[in-house]
Amino acid sequence: MVFRHKHIIALRDLNKEEIELLLSTAESMREINGRDIKKVPTLRGKTIINLFYESSTRTRTSFEIAGKRLSADTVNIAPSNSSATKGETLADTALNLLAMKPDIIVMRHAVSGSHYFLANKVNCSIINAGDGAHEHPSQGLLDMLTIKDKFGRLDGLKVAIVGDITHSRVARSDIQGLTKMGSQIFVAGPPTMVPPGVEKLGNVVACGTMKEAIQDADVIIMLRIQQERQGKTLMPNTREYSRYFGLNPVNLKLAKPDALVMHPGPINRGVEMSSYVVDGPQSHILKQVENGVAVRMAMLYHVCGGGSVE
């Protein structure tokens, strides 16, 4: 099995075997992360540019560590100190970066689909670290890895995704990936935050209430309320949101007893999840972060030379 993609922009573009390959590679990468010397020479001499037009701590750091553990040289570019604030277009920025001969550009951008635009302009690999409300493939993969660690499989699981589905690229990547791996997804959120036709994205059931979604669930993925992406107010206030769509020890009991609780972070404690759940035994949020480095190492490894092999 050879990974044939030069870019990883969306889990929608990958098939089941390719997702399995990335996950099994990530499992091997995890072993490297547990060593005393957490570095292998695989990507020696490769240059990776982390181009983040939106703020990010977790994802950017995770990609940076992933690159460094593979011995690549990683460079971070943040919006506050890039030329974008001076009016440079994305295409111009990309062409200028390209003149410095990077091998991989890892980009986060507020515009959905901007990575496809960029991939047509450059000859290096593009990895999507989140584009608008489209996809966040590395998050989707690390979520799948975390679930697979717990259950040993992904098919036949009931996965609830609760919160702002409309603005969530995490939800889209989770839906695309988990559907291909055979999970059944139940989404719930305020009607203003669940896009019509969400069922068409994959094996998805839209639920009217949170209770319906998390009843007997194997996995509960809580989403952050993305105040920065919501144009106008989609809910009366956070207290009301928390009451109807927050996860607390009481409604967590509706799920299966060993259900996994996940959140892509950053968490608004007391809004989408109570602290009792965040810090509780079923929470796998920090495990997700740990798996994130391994998954991103697998992505960086497989795009290098991907598409060039026969």
Added chain:
Amino acid sequence: MRTAREDSMSQVETLILDQPGINRALTRIAHEILERNKGTDNLVLVGIRTGGDHLARLLRDKIQEIEGKSLPLGIVDVTMYRDDLDSRGPRPVGMTDIAFSLTGEKVILVDEVLFTGRTIRAALDALMDFGRPRNIQLAVLIDRGHRELPIRADYVGRNLPTARDEKILVTFDAAHLPIEVRLVKP
């Protein structure tokens, strides 16, 4: 490079070692290891995935039969240490499993076929990330020549002169026991 194990039609195959032959070679190697190292003190086995790890397990069993002591056994996957990522592209990565420090140990590195020596070079680099061994000794089932690096084996099951385009196939059964070694002419 390690030999590919793909079968195809219209090839001439020669049996090099059968199951008893492999077994005898490994028994001899086990004795040689013990003789040269004067016992099992500070001795550990590390097999190169995949193939070498199965042979390393057999060597451990044989050494246990002879000396009554079970050596620590590790598995190393060299994919992340290869030098041909750019020319051959990324390949599936297996799990490395060395649950003990190599510092001060005498490491017996086990592979099935020694060819160009590049796999061994990669494995040596990988082992160095797990500590500073006192020494590393190389045991292989087949040495087929054509070295591209200054690497030699300390223990050899069978020296086999080959042409460069020939292939050596070591086959294993479902229980990872070696069945036979074949030479395939193109």
